[in-house]
Amino acid sequence: MHSTRKVTDDLIYVGGSDRRLSRFENLFPIPKGVSYNSYVLLDEKTVLFDTADESISRQYIENVVHALNGRPLDYMVVQHMEPDHCAMIDDMLRRYPEAKMVCSAKAVGMFAQFYGTDVAARALVVKEGDKLSTGEHTLHFVMAPMVHWPEVMVTYDEKDKILFSADAFGTFGALAGNIFDDEITFDTTWMNDARRYYANIVGKYGVQVQALLKKAASLDIEMICPLHGPIWRKDLGLLLEKYQKWSTYEPEDKTVMIAYATMYGNTENAANVLAGMLADKGVKNIAMYDVSETDVSELVAESFRCSHLVLAAPTYNSGIQPKMEAYLSDIKALNLQNRTVAVIDNGTWAATAGKQMIGMLEGMKNMTILENTISIKSALAENQLGALEALADELAKQVNG
Numbered sequence: 072m073h074s075t076r077k078v079t080d081d082l083i084y085v086g087g088s089d090r091r092l093s094r095f096e097n098l099f100p101i102p103k104g105v106s107y108n109s110y111v112l113l114d115e116k117t118v119l120f121d122t123a124d125e126s127i128s129r130q131y132i133e134n135v136v137h138a139l140n141g142r143p144l145d146y147m148v149v150q151h152m153e154p155d156h157c158a159m160i161d162d163m164l165r166r167y168p169e170a171k172m173v174c175s176a177k178a179v180g181m182f183a184q185f186y187g188t189d190v191a192a193r194a195l196v197v198k199e200g201d202k203l204s205t206g207e208h209t210l211h212f213v214m215a216p217m218v219h220w221p222e223v224m225v226t227y228d229e230k231d232k233i234l235f236s237a238d239a240f241g242t243f244g245a246l247a248g249n250i251f252d253d254e255i256t257f258d259t260t261w262m263n264d265a266r267r268y269y270a271n272i273v274g275k276y277g278v279q280v281q282a283l284l285k286k287a288a289s290l291d292i293e294m295i296c297p298l299h300g301p302i303w304r305k306d307l308g309l310l311l312e313k314y315q316k317w318s319t320y321e322p323e324d325k326t327v328m329i330a331y332a333t334m335y336g337n338t339e340n341a342a343n344v345l346a347g348m349l350a351d352k353g354v355k356n357i358a359m360y361d362v363s364e365t366d367v368s369e370l371v372a373e374s375f376r377c378s379h380l381v382l383a384a385p386t387y388n389s390g391i392q393p394k395m396e397a398y399l400s401d402i403k404a405l406n407l408q409n410r411t412v413a414v415i416d417n418g419t420w421a422a423t424a425g426k427q428m429i430g431m432l433e434g435m436k437n438m439t440i441l442e443n444t445i446s447i448k449s450a451l452a453e454n455q456l457g458a459l460e461a462l463a464d465e466l467a468k469q470v471n472g
């Protein structure tokens with residue numbers, strides 16, 4: 072049975088959600104599932120905005136067929152060629168032989184790469200600023216390269232002031248009937264997943280997101296229809312403000328995130344002692360994570376949120392404890408910037424992890440590495456408490472000041 076909802080009088084939500092998939096991109100845990108959004112516009116011409124992942128193919132086909140209600144499909148706007156949105160394109164093109172695929176030039180090539188089919192004859196290639204009238208509606212295409220693939224474009228419906236935003240403004244999390252931001256409590260229940268989605272999937276491309284935000288600012292947008300997560304029609308400012316921060320790598324919260332690695336508990340102990348000192352000095356909402364117990368996507372998201380990071384790790388085979396090293400590689404690859412970082416290391420015979428962590432941080436942009444580093448020899452010693460206190464002082468002054 073179809074499961075669709077009306078977005079406007081002539082726009083229908085035809086997407087669906089997957090709650091079985093454990094990892095998005097086979098990488099990021101999604102305990103709350105994920106939605107694959109797609110939309111049908113019923114104007115004088117009919118339009119399908121993107122398709123969906125094959126995991127929801129049965130539901131998706133029923134939804135599209137129901138929404139079109141016997142009408143042919145004239146246009147299929149393909150904004151992003153990632154398989155979680157384009158898996159059903161081939162099926163749609165065969166099911167609707169008159170449909171034209173409206174997309175960027177790069178998308179045509181990508182389709183051939185993924186599916187071995189040349190769709191050039193079915194493609195209506197559009198570029199920056201091109202417009203397509205579908206009757207009452209005019210669709211205005213805006214290129215958004217590297218948000219988060221090179222072929223990405225977004226589409227602005229001039230009549231209803233809707234931005235179809237591709238992966239931008241998307242989030243992890245399945246939809247449960249409520250498809251609009253005003254039908255859910257986004258700030259408390261969804262924001263962490265939205266941040267984790269942004270930081271890990273689009274985080275690297277802050278410059279490109281900024282370019283898109285600038286283009287979007289020139290459009291009068293009343294609704295945003297992303298490819299994942301709820302449709303924004305009420306509190307658009309909430310996510311736009313977050314996107315402004317995330318894409319400029321500006322921390323959201325002035326607080327300390329302590330990420331530690333530990334085998335025997337001694338580095339963890341130092342992290343706890345430091346956290347207590349920070350709390351005594353008035354630092355609030357301290358976030359602390361064991362990097363072996365926390366998925367790296369969470370660590371990345373929290374690093375995008377917090378202003379100050381303390382990284383504490385034992386030396387491991389003359390290197391950095393591997394989970395800490397993986398996390399550092401990730402935030403480096405994702406271009407995290409503008410953080411103040413303190414380093415604590417540990418070692419029983421030759422503690423070298425600290426030097427190596429600092430080396431990785433020095434390779435990142437605009438990171439302030441505090442000179443006050445602490446090197447533990449197996450377990451925190453009495454005579455190191457002063458140094459830890461001094462570090463807590465420095466961090467607290469910055470955070471509270």
Ligand SMILES: Cc1cc2nc3c(=O)[nH]c(=O)nc-3n(C[C@H](O)[C@H](O)[C@H](O)COP(=O)(O)O)c2cc1C
Pocket residue numbers: 332333334335336337338339385386387388389390417418419420421422423448449450
């Ligand atoms: C597999 C392995 C490799 C290690 N390699 C080093 C090393 O290269 N240099 C060193 O000083 N300590 C090394 N250690 C020792 C730990 O870094 C050290 O005992 C540290 O105090 C452990 O901190 P923890 O109590 O937080 O786990 C190694 C330990 C393990 C288990």
